[in-house]
Amino acid sequence: MARIKEFFKSFAHAFRGLKYAIINERNFQNELLVAIIAFGAMLYYRVTRLETIVIITMVMAVLVMEMLNTIVERIIDILKPSVHPYARLIKDLMAASVLLTSIMALIIGLVIFIPYVF
Template identity: 40%
Template sequence: MSLRRLLKSFVDAIRGLKHVFKSEQNFRIQVLVGFLVLAAAVYFPLRSWEVILIVLLVLLVLLVEILNTVFEYFSDLLKPRLHHYVGVIKDVMAGAVLLTSLVATVVGIIIFYPYLENLLK
C-alpha cells in the first residue's frame, strides 16, 4: 500500500469519527464520560491492569456506539416497510450499547471504589 493510500485511509477514518461525533448525541456524551473516567484513572494510583481495563472498556463502549450508528444507518436504508425486523435490529443494537455501558460502569465502580473511599475518609 502506498503512503498516499494509507494517508487517505486515515483521513477517511477521521472523517467518519467526526461524523459520528457531530451527529450522535449519545456518542458525544460517552466521549465526555470516557474522558472523565480516563482523567480519574490518571489521578488515582491505579495498577497497570486497572488502567488497561478502564481504557479498553471506554474504547469498547465507544466502538459499540459506532457500530450501533452503522446498523441504524443501514437499517434506515431498508425502511420498516421492507422488513419488520428493522425495528428489532435497532432495538437489539441499542440493547448492546446499554449492556456494554452497564458492564463498563460496574467494572469502573469496582475499580474506583477503594480509591474513592480513601479519598472521602
C-alpha cells in the same frame, strides 16, 4: 509512493467517520464525556497499569459499540425507510448491545474506582 498515499487516505476516511460521530451522535458525545471523566479519574487516582488497561479497553468497547449501533441504524434506514418489525427489532438489539456494554463498563469502573474513593 501510491501505497503510502492510500495508507494515509484510509486514515482520513477513519477520522472523517470519527468526526461525524462526535458532531452528530448525541449518545456518542455523552459516552465521550464519560470517557473523559473516567480518564481524568484514572489520572487523579493513579490507578495501576492493569486497571488502566481495563479502563481504556472498556471505554473503547463502549465507543465502538455505539459506532456499530449507528452504522446498523443508518444501513437499516437506507434499506428499509418504512418501519418494519424486523428493522425495529434489529435497532433495538443493537441498542441493547450498547446498553449491556455500558453496564459492563460501569460495573468494572465501580470495582476499580470504589476502593480509591472510599
